[in-house]
Amino acid sequence: MKNKILFVIYLLFGLMFINAGLNKFFNYIPVPEDLPESVMKMFMAMMEITWLMPLIATFEIIGGVLFIIPRFRALGAMVLVPIMTGIIIHQLTLGFGLFPIPAVMALILVWAIIENREKYLPMIK
Template identity: 60%
Template sequence: MKQKIIFVLSLLFGLMFINAGLNKFFNYMPVPDNLPEKMVKVGQAFMEIGWLMPLVGFIEVLGGLLFIIPKTRALGAIVIFPIVVGILLTHILIEPSGLPIALVLLAINLWVIFENRAKYLPMIK
C-alpha cells in the first residue's frame, strides 16, 4: 500500500514539475495579474539573465521525469530538491499564500529522499 501511495504522489509531483519546466520554454500558462510587486521584479530579473529560466526549466523537466520512474526516483528527488527549496523560500519571504502547497511539495520530496536513504549512503561514506 505504501508503495502505491508513493507511486501516485511521485507521479503527480513529477508531472507538476514537468509542466512547470515546459512552461518555461513554451509560456502556455498565463502569468496571474495579481502577483505581488516583489514577485514581478524577481521574475523580470530572472528573465534578464537569459540562461537562468531555461536552466531551471530543464532541471524541472529532468527532475520530474526522474521522479516518476521508480528506478531513478532517488536521483530525481535530489535533482529537484534545490527547486523545491527555492519555491519554499519564495513563499516564505515574498508570497505566503502559496506556503501550504510549498510545504506539501517539500514533504513529498523529503519523504522520497527518506525512503531512498540507503541509496545515498555510499556518497557520504
C-alpha cells in the same frame, strides 16, 4: 496498496515539475494579473539573465521524469532539491498566500529522500 498510493503521489509530484518546466519554455499558463510588485520585480530580474529560466526548466523536466521512474527516484530527488529549496525560500520571503502547496511538495520530496536513504549512504561514507 501503500506502494500504489505512493506511486500515484510520486507521479503527480513529478508531473507538476515537468509541467512547470514545460511552461517556462512554452508559456501556456497565464501569469495572474494581481501578483505583488515584489514578485513581478523578482521575475523580471530572473528573466534578464537569459540562460537562467531555460536552465531551471531543463532541470525541472529532467528531475520530474527521473522522480517518476522508481529506479531513478533517488537521483530525481537530488536534482529537485535545489529547485524546491528555491521555491520554499521564494515563498517565505515574497510569499503571497500559496505556501501550503510548496510545503506539501517539500514534504513529499523529503519523504522520497528518506525512503531512498540507503542509496545516498555511499556518498556520505
